Amino acid sequence: xxxxxxxxxxxxxxxxxxxxxxxxxxxxxxxxxxxxxxxxxxxxxxxxxxxxxxxxxxxxxxxxxxxxxxxxxxxxxxxxxxxxxxxxxxxxxxxxxxxxxxxxxxxxxxxxxxxxxxxxxxxxxxxxxxxxxxxxxxxxxxxxxxxxxxxxxxxxxxxxxxxxxxxxxxxxxxxxxxxxxxxxxxxxxxxxxxxxxxxxxxxxxxxxxxxxxxxxxxxxxxxxxxxxxxxxxxxxxxxxxxxxxxxxxxxxxxxxxxxxxxxxxxxxxxxxxxxxxxxxxxxxxxxxxxxxxxxxxxxxxxxxxxxxxxxxxxxxxxxxxxxxxxxxxxxxxxxxxxxxxxxxxxxxxxxxxxxxxxxxxxxxxxxxx
Amino acid sequence: xxxxxxxxxxxxxxxxxxxxxxxxxxxxxxxxxxxxxxxxxxxxxxxxxxxxxxxxxxxxxxxxxxxxxxxxxxxxxxxxxxxxxxxxxxxxxxxxxxxxxxxxxxxxxxxxxxxxxxxxxxxxxxxxxxxxxxxxxxxxxxxxxxxxxxxxxxxxxxxxxxxxxxxxxxxxxxxxxxxxxxxxxxxxxxxxxxxxxxxxxxxxxxxxxxxxxxxxxxxxxxxxxxxxxxxxxxxxxxxxxxxxxxxxxxxxxxxxxxxxxxxxxxxxxxxxxxxxxxxxxxxxxxxxxxxxxxxxxxxxxxxxxxxxxxxxxxxxxxxxxxxxxxxxxxxxxxxxxxxxxxxxxxxxxxxxxxxxxxxxxxxxxxxxx
Numbered sequence: 001x002x003x004x005x006x007x008x009x010x011x012x013x014x015x016x017x018x019x020x021x022x023x024x025x026x027x028x029x030x031x032x033x034x035x036x037x038x039x040x041x042x043x044x045x046x047x048x049x050x051x052x053x054x055x056x057x058x059x060x061x062x063x064x065x066x067x068x069x070x071x072x073x074x075x076x077x078x079x080x081x082x083x084x085x086x087x088x089x090x091x092x093x094x095x096x097x098x099x100x101x102x103x104x105x106x107x108x109x110x111x112x113x114x115x116x117x118x119x120x121x122x123x124x125x126x127x128x129x130x131x132x133x134x135x136x137x138x139x140x141x142x143x144x145x146x147x148x149x150x151x152x153x154x155x156x157x158x159x160x161x162x163x164x165x166x167x168x169x170x171x172x173x174x175x176x177x178x179x180x181x182x183x184x185x186x187x188x189x190x191x192x193x194x195x196x197x198x199x200x201x202x203x204x205x206x207x208x209x210x211x212x213x214x215x216x217x218x219x220x221x222x223x224x225x226x227x228x229x230x231x232x233x234x235x236x237x238x239x240x241x242x243x244x245x246x247x248x249x250x251x252x253x254x255x256x257x258x259x260x261x262x263x264x265x266x267x268x269x270x271x272x273x274x275x276x277x278x279x280x281x282x283x284x285x286x287x288x289x290x291x292x293x294x295x296x297x298x299x300x301x302x303x304x305x306x307x308x309x310x311x312x313x314x315x316x317x318x319x320x321x322x323x324x325x326x327x328x329x330x331x332x333x334x335x336x337x338x339x340x341x342x343x344x345x346x347x348x349x350x351x352x353x354x355x356x357x358x359x360x361x362x363x364x365x366x367x368x369x
Numbered sequence: 370x371x372x373x374x375x376x377x378x379x380x381x382x383x384x385x386x387x388x389x390x391x392x393x394x395x396x397x398x399x400x401x402x403x404x405x406x407x408x409x410x411x412x413x414x415x416x417x418x419x420x421x422x423x424x425x426x427x428x429x430x431x432x433x434x435x436x437x438x439x440x441x442x443x444x445x446x447x448x449x450x451x452x453x454x455x456x457x458x459x460x461x462x463x464x465x466x467x468x469x470x471x472x473x474x475x476x477x478x479x480x481x482x483x484x485x486x487x488x489x490x491x492x493x494x495x496x497x498x499x500x501x502x503x504x505x506x507x508x509x510x511x512x513x514x515x516x517x518x519x520x521x522x523x524x525x526x527x528x529x530x531x532x533x534x535x536x537x538x539x540x541x542x543x544x545x546x547x548x549x550x551x552x553x554x555x556x557x558x559x560x561x562x563x564x565x566x567x568x569x570x571x572x573x574x575x576x577x578x579x580x581x582x583x584x585x586x587x588x589x590x591x592x593x594x595x596x597x598x599x600x601x602x603x604x605x606x607x608x609x610x611x612x613x614x615x616x617x618x619x620x621x622x623x624x625x626x627x628x629x630x631x632x633x634x635x636x637x638x639x640x641x642x643x644x645x646x647x648x649x650x651x652x653x654x655x656x657x658x659x660x661x662x663x664x665x666x667x668x669x670x671x672x673x674x675x676x677x678x679x680x681x682x683x684x685x686x687x688x689x690x691x692x693x694x695x696x697x698x699x700x701x702x703x704x705x706x707x708x709x710x711x712x713x714x715x716x717x718x719x720x721x722x723x724x725x726x727x728x729x730x731x732x733x734x735x736x737x738x
Contacts, residue, residue, distance in 0.1 A: 171671075172672065173672055177672060180672060180676035181675065181676040223648035223669075223670040224649055224650060225651075225691075259649070261631045262630045262631060262649055262650065280596070280631055302540075303540070303546060306542060306546035307549035311550060318594065322593075345540060347542060
C-alpha cells in the first residue's frame, strides 16, 4: 500500500528539542516525554475510551486515536507525542486474533506453538494496518508542528513472546520451551517478525512519524547469550531495513530493552540513534559505556510519581544529575532524553506528572546555565 | 529460645563438595543443587502435600518438612539439601497473618501500610518459629551426613515488599510509594526486618543449618541508588550479625538478588562467601568482577529443563564453560556452585532434572581432567 502523505501536508516543526537530542545535538533543556503518556491515568482518556467501547475500538478509530494522543500535550508541555496504538498490531494483522478482555491484558485467539503454525506465518499485508498509518497521518496533522510524533513497534522477540504464549506470562515457559527445544522454528518466526516490523515502521515513517521506537519489553527475560541470539540480532535485522531519513529529514530510531542493562555494551553496537533505559541502570555508567555513540533515554522509576511534589522534584534532579553535564555547543555530544523507565501507571495522579515535567525543564535549564 | 542441638547429635559430613566450593576450596566436581528442588514438580511432593492439606500444614509439620526436603535427594545425586520452608515465615511470626489460597501466592491478612502499622512491628519471639528450627534439626539428623543442609530467609527488602503489598505484585506500587514518600517508615521497617532475619538465621544455624542463604527475590525491582539504600544496606546489616562459624565449623553465607546483575560490584563488597546469580548474568564477567572475593552460584535458565536431553546437556556445558577453568589445588581460588537462576518450575519433567545433574557432574569433572 502507499501510505505516503505529502510532506507539504505537514506544518513545520516548532519544538525540535526531542529530535535534536536524539541526534546528539545540543538543546536548551532536556526534552521529556513519558511512555504510555496517553493512557488510563488521564480522566479525559477514560472518557474517550468509554465512547470507543474498547481498547481496540480506540486504537482503530482515527479520530479517537488522534484525540487521545494529543490529550497529554494539552495538560503538560511535553516535548514529543507518541502514536496511540498497541505493540501487538502486527501479529494481529498476521491473523492471530488480538483481543483485550476487560481488566486483563492482550490475548491471541490463535497462538503459534508448533511447526504448522510457524509455517503459516508471513509478513502481513500493510493494508490490514491501514488504521495505524491513518492515525499517524491524522495525529501529525493535528499536532500542527507543535512537537514531533514518535511511531513504534514491539521488537521481534517481544512479539514472539506474545505470539507463542498467547497472552502475558510470568515465566515465559512456552516461548522459551520453543526457543530451547526448536531454535529453528524460533529463528524462522523472528525473521518474519523482523521483516514485518521493519516494513511496519517504514510505513509509519511514510505516513508521518518523525522518529520510531522499538519496544523490546521482554528482552530482559532472556539468558545471557540467548538475548544476543534471539532478541538483539533481530532488532539489528529490523534496524538494517528501517529508513534513516525521509524526504531529506533524519528519522531517529530508539531501541528500548526493559531489563537490558547488562547488555548495554552489545546494544551500543546497534545501528540506531537512541537507547532507552529502565530505572535499574545508572545513567553515568551507561553514558560511559555507550554515550559517545548514542543518545540515552530514560529512566526514572514510574512509582516516583506516587510521592509528594518535593520528593518527585528531588528524584528528577537525581536522574538528571546522574546523567551529568549536558552537552552544549555545536556538533554532537552526549545527550539525554528524560522519560520514565517504563510505562506510566494507570493509578498515577495527573497533577504529579505536571510536577515531574516542570522539574525536568527547570533543572535541566539550570544545569546548562 | 534455645534451639541449639548438640553437635554430637549429627553424623559427620560425607559429601562436603558444596561447603568446600562455598569457601572457594577446590573440589573434584562442580557441586549442584536447585532452588526449590523440593517442590511441586515431584509427584512424591504432591502426595505429601495432599496429606498435609496445605502449604503451611506441610511447612509447620516437622515430619512432613523432613520428608519433602529429602525427596529430591532420593532421585538425584544433589550436593546439598535446602530446608523446606517459606521466605515469609518471619513476617508471619510478626503477626501479619500469612496464608496461601489454593492456586495463588502468599497473602497477608494485615499488611503494613501506615505509620501505626510500622510502629507495631518488632523482632518476633523466635519461639513462634520453633517449627522451622525443629524442622532444621530433624532434617539434619535425617540427612545423616549425606550432604550439607542450607537454611534460608527472605532479605529485609523482599520481606518488606510482601509486608506492604500484602501479596505478590507486578508493579510494587504500594511498597515503592512508601519508600519514596515515607523513607523514614521504610528504613524503620527494614531495620526491624534485618535484625529479625539475622536472629532467625542464627537460630537456624544453632539448630543445625550448615550454610545459610538470603533470598533478595525482589531487590531487582529497585532503581539504581534505591537498591543500594533500601536493599543492599539491610542485607549487609543482616550479614554483620550472622554467625560465620558454629562449634568451630565455618558457615558459608549466600546472597542471591534476582535481577541484581547490574550491582555485582556493590554486592562484591558484602561480607558473605557466595553470590547467587540469575540467568541474565554472564559468569565470566561476574567472575572478573567479584570472583576473587566470593564463590558464584547459578545460573541456568530453569526453562532449559523443558528442552530435550541433548539440548539440556548442551546448555549445562555452556554455563559451566562460561564460568571458565575451575580452581584446582590447595588454598582458595574462584569456585562455582551450579544452580538454576531461579526456582524450578512446577511443570518441569522430573527426568530432565536427572539429565541436568548428571551433565553438571560429568562435564565439570571433564573440565578438571
